[in-house]
Amino acid sequence: MGTSGSDFSFKTPERRMDALAGIKRRDFLSFCALMSATLGLGPSFIPKIAEAIEKATRRPSVIWLHFAECTGDSEAFIRSTNPSIEELILNILSIDYHETIMAASGEAAEGALQKAMKDNKGKYIAVCEGAIPLGTPPGPNAKKGDYLTIAGKTGLELAKEVCRDAAAIMCVGNCASFGGVQAQYPNPTGAVGVEEATGIPTLKVPGCPHNVVNSVAVVVNFLLLGSLPKTDKLGRPLFAYGKRIHDHCLRRAHFDAGQFVEKFGDAGAKDRWCLYKMGCKGPQTYHNCPTVEYNDGTSWPVKAGHGCIGCSEPKFWDNMAPFYERLPNIKLPGVEASADQIGFTLVGAAAAGSAVHGAYTFLNRKKFDPTLKDKEE
Ligand code: SF4
Numbered sequence: 001m002g003t004s005g006s007d008f009s010f011k012t013p014e015r016r017m018d019a020l021a022g023i024k025r026r027d028f029l030s031f032c033a034l035m036s037a038t039l040g041l042g043p044s045f046i047p048k049i050a051e052a053i054e055k056a057t058r059r060p061s062v063i064w065l066h067f068a069e070c071t072g073d074s075e076a077f078i079r080s081t082n083p084s085i086e087e088l089i090l091n092i093l094s095i096d097y098h099e100t101i102m103a104a105s106g107e108a109a110e111g112a113l114q115k116a117m118k119d120n121k122g123k124y125i126a127v128c129e130g131a132i133p134l135g136t137p138p139g140p141n142a143k144k145g146d147y148l149t150i151a152g153k154t155g156l157e158l159a160k161e162v163c164r165d166a167a168a169i170m171c172v173g174n175c176a177s178f179g180g181v182q183a184q185y186p187n188p189t190g191a192v193g194v195e196e197a198t199g200i201p202t203l204k205v206p207g208c209p210h211n212v213v214n215s216v217a218v219v220v221n222f223l224l225l226g227s228l229p230k231t232d233k234l235g236r237p238l239f240a241y242g243k244r245i246h247d248h249c250l251r252r253a254h255f256d257a258g259q260f261v262e263k264f265g266d267a268g269a270k271d272r273w274c275l276y277k278m279g280c281k282g283p284q285t286y287h288n289c290p291t292v293e294y295n296d297g298t299s300w301p302v303k304a305g306h307g308c309i310g311c312s313e314p315k316f317w318d319n320m321a322p323f324y325e326r327l328p329n330i331k332l333p334g335v336e337a338s339a340d341q342i343g344f345t346l347v348g349a350a351a352a353g354s355a356v357h358g359a360y361t362f363l364n365r366k367k368f369d370p371t372l373k374d375k376e377e
Contacts, residue, residue, distance in 0.1 A: 170202065173206060
């Protein structure tokens with residue numbers, strides 16, 4: 001856990017190079033190659049990404065907020081292994097406040113938050129994890145939002161306070177993005193995503209959990225190009241959510257051939273046939289799981305034999321259930337057109353044919369400059 005002025009801070013390019021020197025060059029370049037591929041850039045960008053990271057004289061300050069969630073996105077963030085992405089992350093970002101992994105507690109933690117906000121006003125990245133309950137609990141003295149309070153503030157009050165002065169707001173996971181499981185019907189706490197709760201536009205990296213490769217790629221995109229990536233209408237970066245899982249699934253040939261798993265463990269399952277009849281929601285879901293995969297590129301649900309449940313889509317706990325039943329009204333086999341149509345009808349409006357959110361929508365002002373060229377101050 002770093003704080004401004006801690007050992008993790010970099011005041012000069014030399015210090016950054018010293019820190020990166022602790023990482024094997026091969027691992028560093030592998031990381032840059034992964035970022036380049038994830039962002040849809042060619043191999044020629046690998047040295048440019050390396051240069052952008054090495055030359056950055058200050059890592060962007062990050063204030064990471066927890067709301068109603070399971071901490072799965074923080075787990076994803078700190079559990080990456082080989083290459084050591086978390087080590088690289090700590091060289092790219094200055095994590096100045098993170099309730100789960102910070103040593104401080106109580107007033108010291110609150111003090112760290114206030115200091116980080118003050119020292120980096122208008123320049124920090126607010127990372128939000130979890131939904132914000134807007135409901136009022138039962139009880140005589142309860143007020144709106146009291147289902148979640150931190151340091152005496154409701155989740156909504158805290159989110160507004162921190163997001164107001166952020167340069168950019170990134171929601172990680174489905175809960176912060178769209179409400180997640182907390183918002184599932186009947187949604188007793190009135191949970192919603194951060195943007196819906198605060199009215200402040202956010203960049204969203206949904207998933208359950210999100211893929212940390214994508215959230216880091218957002219930051220690398222900024223280091224490289226000085227801007228946040230273009231997004232779809234829902235605020236999801238197009239490099240990660242521009243295509244349906246179904247469009248680049250490793251089982252797609254079996255779908256097209258009408259070869260489907262009929263029961264878990266059957267001969268088709270052993271031959272890795274399409275999981276469509278087992279309830280796979282890949283035709284409705286926009287995410288780059290097939291290309292990036294999880295756990296450092298080890299696997300992802302469909303590769304492991306389980307259908308996609310659509311965890312990067314809004315209200316997937318309601319809209320994608322039952323998870324083990326196939327999409328309705330689709331004729332099999334030869335369903336290509338129908339499946340595509342269904343996908344675009346149900347969620348396609350999120351990405352296809354919609355106006356693209358300007359990436360700068362999420363930049364509150366031009367102050368955010370990780371290269372420390374403080375243009376305004
Ligand atoms: S239905 Fe699912 S398993 Fe089958 S090709 Fe599409 S995404 Fe892959």
